[in-house]
Amino acid sequence: MRSQRFLGYAYLTPYLIGLVIFTAIPFLTSLYLSFTSYDLMSSPQWTGLSNYERLFTRDRTFDKSLTVTLIYVFSTVPLKLAFALFIAAILNYKLKFINFFRTAFYVPSILGGSIAIAVLWRYLFSAEGLVNMAIGAVGFAPVDWFGDPTNALFTITLLRCWQFGSAMVIFLAALQSIDKSLYEAASIDGAGKVTTFFFVTLPLLTPVIFFNLVMQMVQAFQEFNGPYIITQGGPLKSTYLLPLYIYEEAFKKFNMGYASAIAWVLFAIIMVLTLVAFWSSKKWVYYAGDKRS
Amino acid sequence: MTDLTLPKTAARSSDEAAAAKRARMDLISAVVRYSLLFGVGFLMLYPLIWLVGASFKTNSEIFAGAGFLPESPTVEGYVQGWQTSTPYTFGRFFWNSFLIILPKVIGTAISCTMVAYAFARFEFPLKKVLFGSVIAVLLLPNVVTRIPQYILFRDLGWLDSFLPLWVPSALAGDAFFVFMLVQFLRSLPTDMEEAARVDGANSLQTLIFIVVPMLGPALVSVCLFQFMWTMNDFLGPLIYISSVDKYPVSLALKLSIDTTEAFEWNRILAMSVLTITPALVVFFAAQRYFIEGISAGGRKG
16 A cells, blocks of 8 residues: 555656646746746846736727637637537437538538638638638628628637537537436426427536536637638737737737736636636536436 | 227327328428538538639639539649748658657657556545646646746747657646546456456556556547647647748648738648648548547546
């Protein structure tokens, strides 16, 4: 037993080193840097709260960027998850070609994060691109996707929603693991399909909905490739998400202190929302195993 | 007698009517379902199909119509795109991507297996806290540690090398994989390992000869995901790699958009097709592992 104590730690060593050097120390360092002015040339100068004061009172780019980020996350995540759940629910019936569909719907998730797809998106929504050609064929006027602030953000949102496959696969696995006798019981009690979905299926899916919600939210807040390649943050900063702002402050202008302050605000928002999700999950997430014990 | 049988037949015929109605409803709902799935599938995949077709078109034809079949297929886009505007060809950039991916995948597989083994099979002080830290790292946005990491790598003299991309992963930095392997390992029975221990195998031998083979499918998933994510990674190389001769394909593609005057779309689309090909080939060869991996990750732990 005594040697086991050391053994566990022996196998844990790589993780512990990585945790301290690449996570814990950088995490604290970035908090410290957010209270300094630091251009990488001279050592950091302590400036107290002035970075945060500038962020919240004088920085209109930050206001814009924060607003756009929140709009992006709160539109993309629900849209993507609802769509993923909808398709998973359809696939869950006894269907032929289920594997074919599952694969087809999953392919965009494999490729969606790549630069190649961002490039493709940039073409698809360009003035004479495929989307406008398709719209034109049906008889509508072409849309100025990248010139109009609302449309531009929408293209970025669509790119995320297009990658609904990974969330869908998780939903589908959960749907397939639901005990069939529950459906029989519901049908004997006279419940229709819609009632069954909302009162039997959905409650049993809440653990994976919760998991997908948190993971997708954390990811969406960090979206970078899409806006960087497709719209470069424009027009009028309408797709200038916070990760883009942080990147430019830190690695283009080398305002490491100020960039750290923005990163910490972004982190605080993600953390608060994650904690709210965890806290509220006690009220709406149903764990079948917990009730039984 | 007749009084008794009459209601029965009536009931039977109404049963039949209900059955027929149900069959009709099933047919309708099947038709709706299939058309919806095919419609969505078409919308999802058409851009990709079109991309492949367009990469064989001439530059003027790309904007001429929405069809994906090129009128007079040409490999001009591939030939010119491959040359790039730099002194290097795309071959060099693929080689660089390979040099980043291979050590990273190997390092990830080894370190995450060790760590998962520790969490799933050993008792030690602070185990709960440390496993909690895995979840915390999993949820911690990279954006908050990126700047100090950059400064650290600069101080170590690692900028413009592949080390910043390799080392954190080789130290089990991708918590998702640790989590996935722990979940998988916990679901496996331990009797084989106990038998090995009784036979005098030490814990490292047990790990290598018993646990790793059992972990097989999960370990394959880990490697495949890491391969895919590294292939797609853009921000990491963008921050750490500055010399063009070390560019992976993601940076090279971005460079070719920036340097191509007035967008030679056929070249860019041709190179886009090439850069997604390895990921697509790997996915179709091993899709079972992707689907199982992602489903396992979502299971409640």
